């Protein structure tokens with residue numbers, strides 16, 4: 001009887017136990033595949049980046065995984081698990097915005113242990129009208145000395161990283177090409193997603209050719225080429241607004257599948273000859289309005305802040321550099337625009353600091369629904 005009982009138990013395990021095991025594994029596999037099935041190529045990148053973060057939450061066995069130490073340590077440690085950069089124990093409550101503090105640098109002295117990385121907007125924060133914002137050079141030097149990881153996140157999609165470095169160098173600010181992430185970097189993933197390799201695009205104004213080369217697309221400013229183009233990229237710098245906008249408007253309403261790509265979603269930026277210059281985001285929305293009025297429901301494709309592509313690209317690059325899974329609320333973005341820097345950073349899960357050295361005034365801040373955690377007179 002005992003043998004018969006044991007045999008029955010064994011048989012039950014073989015039939016049901018293995019079955020549950022197999023079903024369970026199969027269900028897990030299906031879930032994993034479904035989670036990673038992209039609807040678009042951009043989705044693939046985004047999901048991969050989220051998966052990298054989600055799958056690596058185990059404590060890092062290597063003490064030098066602390067990113068504060070990495071830059072001074074030379075080669076990154078073999079922390080293949082991309083574990084969390086630091087413990088969350090140091091997290092403190094958000095800073096009140098009830099008062100404006102003198103400078104971000106002052107705040108950082110007492111709050112550095114709350115952060116694993118810093119993300120700077122460029123124009124209006126580090127430099128303004130081709131001049132350095134007071135204190136920016138000293139802060140950057142201090143971050144390098146203290147091995148604090150940082151990146152520059154700019155909606156300037158027309159200058160190449162090399163050109164941007166030169167502009168910053170003229171202000172006495174030294175950076176390397178890989179420290180700059182531009183809104184136009186998003187064209188690479190977009191071209192992959194849409195299979196646009198070797199397709200021709202008309203550029204309104206100027207976009208550095210390196211972005212087109214990297215994306216594998218061709219770019220032209222010849223309006224006669226518009227009928228042969230897959231879409232339009234709204235660039236920056238000067239161009240014949242009347243001729244180009246009219247040509248692009250007529251092209252868009254007669255080519256229903258044409259795309260309108262706007263690397264820089266900003267409305268305007270701080271200028272040199274005048275306080276503000278209209279940016280490509282405003283022109284993109286103007287074209288959208290024209291098309292909608294005509295009955296063509298065109299929606300521009302935005303790549304820069306406050307939209308997610310530029311933040312995902314930057315965060316992934318930071319994690320790869322630091323070999324750590326960065327908690328988003330241990331990264332702060334410092335910007336001068338409520339609409340792009342602060343809203344984008346907040347939506348992405350970064351901490352946010354507004355500086356009043358750029359396009360935002362105290363009156364605009366008081367009137368806005370978008371509120372940063374920290375408000376600083378200057379960098």
Ligand SMILES: [Mg+2]
Nearest residue numbers: 121123124336
């Ligand atoms: Mg700015």
